[in-house]
Amino acid sequence: MKANRKWLKNIPVQIVLILLALIMIYPLIWMLFGSFKSKADFFQGSFNLIPSTFYWKNYADGWAGFGGIPFGQFIKNSAVLSILVTIGTVLSSAWVANGFARIEFKGRKIWFAILMVTLMLPVQLLMVQRYIIFFHLKWINTILPIVVPAFLAYQPFFVFLLVQFIKTVPRELDEAAYIDGCSKIGVFIKIILPLTRPALITCTIFAFYWSWDDFINPLLYLNKPLNYTVSLALRLFNDPAAGSNWGAMFAMALVSLLPVIIVFLMFQKYIVEGISTQGLKG
Amino acid sequence: MRKVAISGTDNRMGYLFIAPWLIGFFFITLVPMILSFYFSFTQYDLLSSPVFVGFENYKNLIINDERFHTSLWVTFIFVIVVVPLRLAVSLGIALLLFRDPKGHSLYKTLFYLPSLFGGSVAIAVMWRQLFSSYGPIASFIRLFNPGFEKSIVGSPNTASLTIIILLAWQFGSTMLIFLAGLKNIPKVYYEVSKIDGAGPVTTFFKITFPQLSSVFFFNLILTIINSFMIFSQAYIITEGGPVDKTLYLVLYAFKRGFEYFQMGSSSAITWILLLILSAVIGFFFANSKRWVYYESK
Numbered sequence: 001m002k003a004n005r006k007w008l009k010n011i012p013v014q015i016v017l018i019l020l021a022l023i024m025i026y027p028l029i030w031m032l033f034g035s036f037k038s039k040a041d042f043f044q045g046s047f048n049l050i051p052s053t054f055y056w057k058n059y060a061d062g063w064a065g066f067g068g069i070p071f072g073q074f075i076k077n078s079a080v081l082s083i084l085v086t087i088g089t090v091l092s093s094a095w096v097a098n099g100f101a102r103i104e105f106k107g108r109k110i111w112f113a114i115l116m117v118t119l120m121l122p123v124q125l126l127m128v129q130r131y132i133i134f135f136h137l138k139w140i141n142t143i144l145p146i147v148v149p150a151f152l153a154y155q156p157f158f159v160f161l162l163v164q165f166i167k168t169v170p171r172e173l174d175e176a177a178y179i180d181g182c183s184k185i186g187v188f189i190k191i192i193l194p195l196t197r198p199a200l201i202t203c204t205i206f207a208f209y210w211s212w213d214d215f216i217n218p219l220l221y222l223n224k225p226l227n228y229t230v231s232l233a234l235r236l237f238n239d240p241a242a243g244s245n246w247g248a249m250f251a252m253a254l255v256s257l258l259p260v261i262i263v264f265l266m267f268q269k270y271i272v273e274g275i276s277t278q279g280l281k282g
Numbered sequence: 283m284r285k286v287a288i289s290g291t292d293n294r295m296g297y298l299f300i301a302p303w304l305i306g307f308f309f310i311t312l313v314p315m316i317l318s319f320y321f322s323f324t325q326y327d328l329l330s331s332p333v334f335v336g337f338e339n340y341k342n343l344i345i346n347d348e349r350f351h352t353s354l355w356v357t358f359i360f361v362i363v364v365v366p367l368r369l370a371v372s373l374g375i376a377l378l379l380f381r382d383p384k385g386h387s388l389y390k391t392l393f394y395l396p397s398l399f400g401g402s403v404a405i406a407v408m409w410r411q412l413f414s415s416y417g418p419i420a421s422f423i424r425l426f427n428p429g430f431e432k433s434i435v436g437s438p439n440t441a442s443l444t445i446i447i448l449l450a451w452q453f454g455s456t457m458l459i460f461l462a463g464l465k466n467i468p469k470v471y472y473e474v475s476k477i478d479g480a481g482p483v484t485t486f487f488k489i490t491f492p493q494l495s496s497v498f499f500f501n502l503i504l505t506i507i508n509s510f511m512i513f514s515q516a517y518i519i520t521e522g523g524p525v526d527k528t529l530y531l532v533l534y535a536f537k538r539g540f541e542y543f544q545m546g547s548s549s550a551i552t553w554i555l556l557l558i559l560s561a562v563i564g565f566f567f568a569n570s571k572r573w574v575y576y577e578s579k
Contacts, residue, residue: 013383020375021392024451028395030418031408092302099299104291111300118311120503120510120563124532125556128539128548129314129321135328152306159303193429203482213402215514220540230395232402234516246411253404271398272390275455276462 026105035059035250042246061116066236069225074233077222078256080213081143081229083213088150089158090203091240094196096153097162098188102174110115112163119156124216131220145221150211158203165199166192202274205267212259289299322549333547340552350551352526353534356442360530364449364509369376369501372453376460377490390461397454405448406518410435413444438527441520445528447575449508456501463497466488503563510559531555 030049034042035058037051064070099105100112133147153159158248169192177187193200228236234256237249264271297304298460322339324332341348375393379386401406415433434440443493471489482489493500513532516522522529522537529537531551539548 010381010383011407011442013381017378017383017385017389018405021389024396025392026418027405027408027412028399030412034408034411072530075414078302080385096300098305099296103296103299105293105296106291108296114307115303118307120507121311122507122559124513125552126311126314128535128552129318130310130546131539132317132545133309133314134326149306149310151302152310154302154306154310156303184292184299195478207401209398213400215403215518216403219517234403236408237407250411253407256404257399257402260399260402268391272394272458275458 015088031250032254035247035254037247037250039245040245042133055247058245058251059255061245062248062252063239066233067225069228071255073226073231074228074230075255077227078229078231081146081218082208082211084143085150086207087205088147089153089155089207090200090213091202092153092154093158094193094200095188097159097166098192100159101163102188102192103184115156115159119160127216127220134221140221141223141227143222143227146211146214146217150207151167153205155210158207161203162196162199165196169195198270201267202270205263205270206274208263210259232248309514311513318549318552321546322553324546326545327543328545329543335546339547340554341464343547343550343554349526349529350534353529353531353551356527356529357512357531360442360446360512361509362505363542364444365502365505367446367450367451368456368505368509369498370499371450372456373460373498374465375453376457377486379457379461380464390458393457394454400452401514403514403518406515407446409444412518413440436524438524441524441527445512445515445519449512456505459497459501460494463494467493473475492575496576499566499570501573502566506562507559508568510555510562 033049033051036054038055041051063071065073100108134140139145173191174187177191182190215231218232222228222232234253237245311566321332323334323336325335326332373545375470379389411417413434415431419434435444467490475485475489511532513536516530518531520528522533535548535551538544538551
C-alpha cells in the first residue's frame, strides 16, 4: 500500500523526466537518422525523423573526403595529435604534480599559488600572442604548437587534480621506500604512479576528450588541408561551396563522435566520478 | 635523524619536478601575457615590427568602434541569459534526480550525453542545421505559424538564441557537480526539518541551498568564465553573424587578429575582456561571504 502510494507520487516526476530526456536527446537522434537521409529527404519536411529510404551512400560520400583527401586521413591526423597530446599531458602533469605534492622546496607555495591563478585564466585570451610566438619560431603548419605545450603540463587543471590525489597517498609508503634506498624519482615511479592510477585514468580520458574535440588550436596552427583534424574537416561540409551535403556531414560527424562514445562506455565510472568530485567540465 | 633527511627541503629535486610546468608557464603564459599587454599599445600586423601608439587602440575601440560596442552588448546579453538558465536547469534536474526516481542512473547518462559531446564540431555543425529553415525546429514552428519561412540561425533576432540554447543544453557536467553536492548534505538535517514540520520550500531555502552554496558558487564561477569565453560554437554555427549579432568578444578579438591582422587592437580587446571578467568574478567573490557557507573544520 505504502509502496503503491510512493509510486503514484512519482508519476509526475517520471513524466517530467521522460519529457526532458526526450527533448535532450532529440537532436542526437535527429542527427543519427539524418545521416541516412538523402538530400530530397532533408529538404522536404525534415520534421520526419525516419528517412523515407535509408541512404547509406552518405557514409561513402563523407568517407571520400575533400579534394582528394579521404576522411580517414583526417581521422589519422586527429588520432596522432590526440594520442601525443594525451601522453604528454598525463606524463608531464603527474611529474609536476609529484613535485608540488611531495617535495619541500623554496618557493613551492608561491608557484602553486600562481598555478591556481592560471587555472582561472582562459586559454582563449592568449591565443593571438601564442600564435605570434609560434609564428616567429616557424612552427605554424606543424603539430609542435599543439604537442609541445602538452609536454609542458600547460593545462593546470590536470596538475591541480593530481596534486590533490597524490596528497591522499600515505607518506609512510614513501618513507619506507627511502629507507630501502629509493631515490625521489624512484619513489615517484614505484609508489606514486601506481597508487594514483584512478586519477591518472581520469586525466587520460579528459585529456583525450579535450584534444579530440579541440577546435581552436588546429584552426590556428594547421592550415593545410592535408594536416586537418576531424574538427576542421567537418567544417568543410558546412561550406556552401561544397554543395552542403548534409547527409554526408552528419554521417562523418557521427563517425567523429565514435571514439568519444567508446571511451565513455568503457570508463563511465571514472568520467562521472571525475566530474562529480573534481568539477571537471565535460 | 633519518626523517630529517627524508622530508627536509630539496630544492634541486623540487625544481626538477616542476621544471616542465615552469618552462611552460614562462613561455606559453607569462611571455604571451606581457607581449599582449605591450601589443595592446601598438599597431602590429605580424609582418612589420610593432609601432607604439599609446592608448590609441583602446580609445578607438571604446569611442569609435561600433562593432566593438555591438560585441560588448551581445556578449553581456549572452552571459546574463546563459548563466542563470544553465544553473537553474542543472540544479532543478539535479534536485529531481536526487529524489532517486526509478531509472535515475539512465536519466543521468541521458542528460549527460550532450555535455559529453560538448564543444565538438560534430555537434556544432548539426546545431546549425537543426535551426536552419529546413530543420525540424522551423518545421515545428510551422505547425502553429504556417507562414514561418525564416532560418532561425540566420535571423538577427534569434541567432544568439540558438547558441544560448546550445550552451543550456549542455548542462550535464554542472548537473553532476550539483548531484555530488546534494549527496554530501547530511541526512540528519532533513530529518530534523521534517520533525519541525518544514515544507519543501522552506527546506530548500533553509537547508539545501545553504548546504549547497559552495558547490553553487563553484558552478557559478565556472559557468561565468565559460560563457564569457564562447568562441568555437559561434565561429562554426553563425560565424559572428548575422549583422554581428553573435560577434562575441573572443570571436571579435580573433577576427581582429587573424582576419584583419590588427594584433594591437586584438590584444586590447583581450585586455578589456580580462578586465570585465575579473571585475565580475571579483564581485561574486567579494559578496560570496554573505551567502556561501564553507564547512568550518
